[in-house]
Amino acid sequence: GEDVEQSLFLSVREGDSSVINCTYTDSSSTYLYWYKQEPGAGLQLLTYIFSNMDMKQDQRLTVLLNKKDKHLSLRIADTQTGDSAIYFCAEDGNTDKLIFGTGTRLQVFP
Amino acid sequence: DADVTQTPRNRITKTGKRIMLECSQTKGHDRMYWYRQDPGLGLRLIYYSFDVKDINKGEISDGYSVSRQAQAKFSLSLESAIPNQTALYFCATSSSHPDTQYFGPGTRLTVL
Numbered sequence: 094g095e096d097v098e099q100s101l102f103l104s105v106r107e108g109d110s111s112v113i114n115c116t117y118t119d120s121s122s123t124y125l126y127w128y129k130q131e132p133g134a135g136l137q138l139l140t141y142i143f144s145n146m147d148m149k150q151d152q153r154l155t156v157l158l159n160k161k162d163k164h165l166s167l168r169i170a171d172t173q174t175g176d177s178a179i180y181f182c183a184e185d186g187n188t189d190k191l192i193f194g195t196g197t198r199l200q201v202f203p
Numbered sequence: 204d205a206d207v208t209q210t211p212r213n214r215i216t217k218t219g220k221r222i223m224l225e226c227s228q229t230k231g232h233d234r235m236y237w238y239r240q241d242p243g244l245g246l247r248l249i250y251y252s253f254d255v256k257d258i259n260k261g262e263i264s265d266g267y268s269v270s271r272q273a274q275a276k277f278s279l280s281l282e283s284a285i286p287n288q289t290a291l292y293f294c295a296t297s298s299s300h301p302d303t304q305y306f307g308p309g310t311r312l313t314v315l
Binding site: 097101126133134135136137138141181189190191193194195196 | 207234236238243244245246247248251253261293295303304305306307308309
């Protein structure tokens with residue numbers, strides 16, 4: 094079955110790097126996604142990676158994909174207080190629906 | 204103006220009441236989705252629709268129904284609300300692969 098898992102919490106100091114991890118089970122997924130949810134708001138797409146890539150970089154964000162281990166990570170460089178949010182990974186399972194992880198709450202402290 | 208809007212934003216109701224949550228989008232997308240969010244459980248798909256004549260059950264459709272009144276409108280109904288339907292509800296839209304979904308601001312529903 095489809096199951097996407099994330100750790101629930103991550104706390105980092107401002108200026109440090111954050112790494113949020115995700116494991117998924119459906120190896121047929123075409124794309125994998127990272128969404129960000131700020132307090133009181135809906136989810137917003139941060140970035141996505143095509144399944145035949147192993148890395149994608151977008152400014153402070155780096156996505157790493159290990160297809161063999163079905164492991165996806167999101168690295169945020171120079172983490173700022175504005176990065177405090179819940180981060181969701183999602184897979185498409187090669188279908189027209191997304192399966193979301195449980196979300197990781199990132200807290201950035203001064 | 205927001206691309207995906209939801210009404211109401213907050214609702215408190217009693218057990219047994221019928222509730223309708225509405226979603227409208229101006230993105231011109233064919234695909235629309237309803238999710239519920241519960242702490243520690245992430246987002247779970249309730250129903251989805253790929254066009255006006257296409258309605259599909261998601262992971263947790265029991266106790267819910269939907270109506271796709273037009274390409275831009277997708278409403279979610281709770282025929283007889285129960286307390287474990289207390290949650291944050293999100294509507295989303297998308298065009299096609301990559302399945303980038305655009306989310307509304309959410310409706311916080313409390314069933315007493």
